[in-house]
Amino acid sequence: MNELNFSGGPGVLPAGVLAEAQQAIQCVPEVGLSVLGISHRSDWFAAVVEEIEHNIRRLLGLPQSHALILLQGGATLQFSMIPMLLLRDSGKTAEYLRTGYWSSKSIPPARFEGDVRVLWDGEPSGFRRLPRPEALHFSPDAAYFHYVSNETVEGIQFHDLLGLEGVPRVCDMSSDFLSRPFDAARFDMLYAHAQKNLGPAGVTLAILRRDLLEQVPAGIPPILDYRAHLDARSIYNTPPVFAIYVVLLVTRWLLHEVGGLEQMAVINARKAERLYQVIDESAGFYEGWALDPADRSLMNVSFRLPSPELQADFLRQAGEAGFSGLAGHRSLGGIRASVYNAMTIEAVDALCDFMRRFATA
Numbered sequence: 367m368n369e370l371n372f373s374g375g376p377g378v379l380p381a382g383v384l385a386e387a388q389q390a391i392q393c394v395p396e397v398g399l400s401v402l403g404i405s406h407r408s409d410w411f412a413a414v415v416e417e418i419e420h421n422i423r424r425l426l427g428l429p430q431s432h433a434l435i436l437l438q439g440g441a442t443l444q445f446s447m448i449p450m451l452l453l454r455d456s457g458k459t460a461e462y463l464r465t466g467y468w469s470s471k472s473i474p475p476a477r478f479e480g481d482v483r484v485l486w487d488g489e490p491s492g493f494r495r496l497p498r499p500e501a502l503h504f505s506p507d508a509a510y511f512h513y514v515s516n517e518t519v520e521g522i523q524f525h526d527l528l529g530l531e532g533v534p535r536v537c538d539m540s541s542d543f544l545s546r547p548f549d550a551a552r553f554d555m556l557y558a559h560a561q562k563n564l565g566p567a568g569v570t571l572a573i574l575r576r577d578l579l580e581q582v583p584a585g586i587p588p589i590l591d592y593r594a595h596l597d598a599r600s601i602y603n604t605p606p607v608f609a610i611y612v613v614l615l616v617t618r619w620l621l622h623e624v625g626g627l628e629q630m631a632v633i634n635a636r637k638a639e640r641l642y643q644v645i646d647e648s649a650g651f652y653e654g655w656a657l658d659p660a661d662r663s664l665m666n667v668s669f670r671l672p673s674p675e676l677q678a679d680f681l682r683q684a685g686e687a688g689f690s691g692l693a694g695h696r697s698l699g700g701i702r703a704s705v706y707n708a709m710t711i712e713a714v715d716a717l718c719d720f721m722r723r724f725a726t727a
């Protein structure tokens with residue numbers, strides 16, 4: 367029997383997508399070859415990349431002012447590529463929010479390229495809360511402003527747009543991209559690797575305003591230069607064809623089966639609400655990680671139990687009951703139920719039942 371996959375990433379994918387991917391490993395009918403052996407220079411693959419772009423533009427309503435590029439190196443490489451493009455030689459300061467594990471990782475690579483100001487640091491609160499917008503004092507002449515929309519490890523998420531008009535707004539959306547509608551055109555650059563909501567690991571999607579590429583500092587190796595990837599239509603070097611094909615299947619699923627991001631957001635909110643309800647009704651047995659419910663993530667539901675022993679027992683029994691991937695991130699411990707797009711309501715209900723039974727046993 368398949369386990370129910372609540373892993374923080376790589377995460378669950380839609381069952382129908384997995385079935386199609388399985389078939390494509392044997393043979394992509396219109397090509398007559400396994401997807402694992404189709405050239406990235408084939409017309410078929412060019413059409414795959416084109417349809418991904420088309421589907422994502424449709425899902426987001428993304429205008430042509432913004433380019434879409436498929437990259438490698440994960441979100442982690444973006445932590446370096448962004449300051450190389452926007453901070454190097456700018457004479458300006460980049461502004462970052464430090465709200466958890468992943469935004470903390472995003473800051474040191476930027477310091478190689480220039481001055482960085484951390485506008486708000488969540489460490490004193492143990493990364494258990496997010497700043498209120500009025501606590502953020504943005505500078506109108508920053509090189510750019512960078513934040514992480516959903517802190518995957520802690521399970522805290524911004525539910526509104528941040529930043530100052532006129533300052534490039536850059537966002538790591540790795541763990542909540544395509545989970546809800548948002549105004550993508552208001553971001554100068556956003557990026558998300560695949561393995562949380564979009565597909566398998568190996569591909570990272572970047573969306574950026576084309577005019578950011580008009581002034582690229584000298585000395586950037588071509589493989590780290592967005593222009594090289596844009597000019598080569600995302601095949602500057604051999605890309606992960608299989609992973610990209612699965613991303614295509616996921617975008618088709620979102621468009622044709624889910625029916626778009628409004629519908630996806632309704633389903634995602636329902637899943638998270640049910641889990642948080644179990645937490646809130648447990649009389650403190652389950653303690654949510656976010657101190658303020660307004661900061662709770664709809665993608666990663668993080669909580670702990672009254673003792674490490676109970677936590678270990680919870681994980682053991684959950685494992686026996688077929689729930690996988692519930693252990694919190696190694697840096698944080700606790701429990702984390704990741705309920706990415708492809709996680710079904712039925713699976714969430716099963717977990718809620720398990721949690722209620724465990725709390726009263």
Ligand SMILES: *Cc1c(COP(=O)(O)O)cnc(C)c1O
Nearest residue numbers: 440441442468518538540541559
């Ligand atoms: C998982 C994650 C990353 C790391 O991505 P890699 O693909 O491993 O480089 C970065 N940012 C966020 C928000 C994540 O959830």
